[in-house]
Amino acid sequence: MxxxxxxxxxxxxxxxxxxxxxxxxxxxxxxxESVITDRRFKHHEIKPLILALPDSLFEVKVAGRSIEGREIYLIKVGRGSTKVLLWSQM
Structure with a gap:
């Protein structure tokens, strides 16, 4: 059984x-996302998508800059007590 x-x-x-x-x-x-057509995409391709995220759902801040001067974004979503870190090294 x-x-x-x-x-x-x-x-x-x-x-x-x-x-x-x-x-x-x-x-x-x-x-x-129709703008991203390849698995390797550039900063200038993703930046407008990040900046277009709705303020009502996402909090977008510049957390710093890369050695090449490009913005590194911090994107927050949700308000729960558990914090989750997702990191992408493009």
Whole structure:
């Protein structure tokens, strides 16, 4: 009986993961940014997108500058008690 429970749990997990992937693929076009056409994009391509983020949802600040003088942006979203850091090294 425990083996049957494990088998059912495994099938449910695999099914749930497949459903999540299909949902992601179905909504990808809704969130895809048409300006970014290559996986390697330049600062001047992403900067207008960052500055266009709605003030009602995002707090955008210049946190510093790169050695080449380009802005390094700090983008905050949400007001929860748990802080999450996402970092991208482009």
């Amino acid at each position: 425990p083996n049957l429970s494990l088998l059912i749990a495994a099938i449910l997990c695999v099914s749930w993961e497949a459903l999540a992937q299909l949902t992601f693929l179905d909504t990808y076009q809704d969130y895809q």
